[in-house]
Amino acid sequence: MTDKVDAVDTADVAGMNDAPGGTAEPRRxxxxxxxxxxxxxxxxxxxxxxxxxxMSGQLTNVVVALLIAAYVSGEVPGTDTPMAHLVLAGFAAYLLFQIGLISLPQMLVTEREEGALLRLxxxxxxxxxxxxxxxxxxxxMAVGSLGLLVAATALLVDGPLPGGPGDWLTLLWVTTLGLLAVVPLGAALGAVLPNPREALALIMLPTMGLLFTSGAVFPITSLPVLVQQAAAVFPLKWMAQGLRSALLPDSARAAEAAGSWELPMVALVLTAWAVIGFLLAIPLLRRAARRESGxxxxxRHRKAVRSGAVLA
Amino acid sequence: MRAPGPTPTARPVIRARNVTMAYGDLVVLRGIDLDVHRGEVFALLGPNGAGKTTTVEILEGFRQRSAGEVRVLGTDPERGGDAWRGRIGLVLQSWRDHRRWRVAELLTHFATYYPDPRDPAELLALVGLTDQAGRQVDRLSGGQRRRLDVALGIVGRPELLFLDEPTTGFDPEARREFHVLVERLAREEGVTVLLTTHDLVEAERLADRIAMLVGGRIRVCGTPSDLARRAAAQTEVRWTAGDGTAHRERTKDPSRLVWQLHRDAEGPIADLEVRRPTLEDTYLHMVHRADDGTDQAAPAVRGGHR
Known part of the structure; x- marks a missing residue:
């Protein structure tokens, strides 16, 4: 620095001399x-x-599930399983899917935009x-909503429940693997999506599309083969299928496209998505955190204010 | 203000040498040299686009410089780990995070990340938010929110505090309270403060030293009075002569002029007024000099580094 500047340096504060700014070692x-x-x-x-x-969002889910169960009548074609049970199992899968791919990215994008990520x-x-x-x-959130959904429909509208220890075990691993498949993916989305308002619009449409093509809400066999094949690439179909195997009796297999629950395939696809998700999420999250600055x-704040989304 | 004097024993808290920053062809910083010493309040002043934010973000470790050498608390900010982070506090102007949290809850939570945090209740008292302890963060006024940000910035007892335009949008009273708080931190607790601001009065009031950043270079650096002295703007002396006419004269030596006037008048002078150049005069002078393209002539500013 200039001599001039050094000449007006301030005096050292008493008691601070023992800890000069130059210590590179982590003191704490x-x-x-x-x-x-x-x-x-x-x-x-x-x-x-x-x-x-x-909370009302979560309760709405349960109410919707109850309404579905009450209104959907008849049996799954070729079986004696109530159609409502198939729809409820699919709805349960969609809940998990939605927590990972809608709620989580929204939280991440919002917290990124508000500066929580930068503060941390x-x-x-x-x-x-x-x-x-x-x-x-x-x-x-996932265990809570799933538990609430299954318990409420079982108590109030004779909804589906796992038939034995084996089914409970299936419920547990499908839920776990399903979350592992969608949560890292949701985190990756949350790291790249622009802002909470656009993010919701960008995620909502494909998610709804998958909901209707994955056989979550009606038997997949009623859909064109091409649509079935496309949906089979994404995790929702396999999550729904896995949950059906846990929640419906084995006789309901007859309505599946392959005539069986294909549990190894469920495990394989969900694991593959989990791996892809982690591979995407780790660098993207790191990049998002690194790029945060005042x-x-x-x-972003100025942009949001200009667009009228938030108050200055 | 403390007595100035060189401190040969202590190494500077911030030391930057010839730091440059370029995004492709766009050069934002053209060789910044900085030394900020322990316990000092240092203000970085400059118009928008001068490179203030870039400079501070390089020092905070949030941005990679193109070239040059930087040490903050003895560490290169690009390689600062958690232990280094723990010694630094940050107050940014755009923070709107943790809205759902309650004030005391948030402060208590952030205290858990540090090995030797301040007591959250004492800290709330220090920033004057004791009455708002149970309030949700998004119900705070702008000034209260910023004071909470300051509390969060110092909860880990940082040795160095970055304040980014801290009083933007404050009413005068909130601003004064904030200044008292910053002064207390620096004077009583020896916290080194790097302040960026547009507010010249604020810089003059708080800072031990001020650096003016214009066009990616530090134009001048020194104490507020030093800066004013160095500015080309000269002291203005106004008075009313015996015949009733108003006079004004610019001089580098107002004392001599006034003495002369008194001798000539052999008595008191009507309406005598001595106006020293304000920091604002200095600032405007610097900015204009840069605009004129006469900015090559700034030898007092840079140089001297090896």
């Missing part, structure tokens, strides 16, 4: 992220439960804690 040990992450997940969960808008990036251990909290939140935050 970093705490494990787990405690902060779990604490954070708990707090976010509490906020979710206290938020009437979020500027906090030691903040990003790992954030991811731990989000995982906790998603798992509790100026980007300001730019």
């Amino acid at each position: 040990p970093t705490r494990p992220y787990w405690r902060a992450g779990l604490l954070r997940g708990g707090i976010e969960l509490r906020h979710l439960l206290r938020n009437p808008k979020e 990036r500027a906090t030691p251990g903040g990003i790992p804690a954030y991811l731990i909290a989000k995982c906790l939140l998603v798992v509790v 100026s980007r935050l300001t730019a």
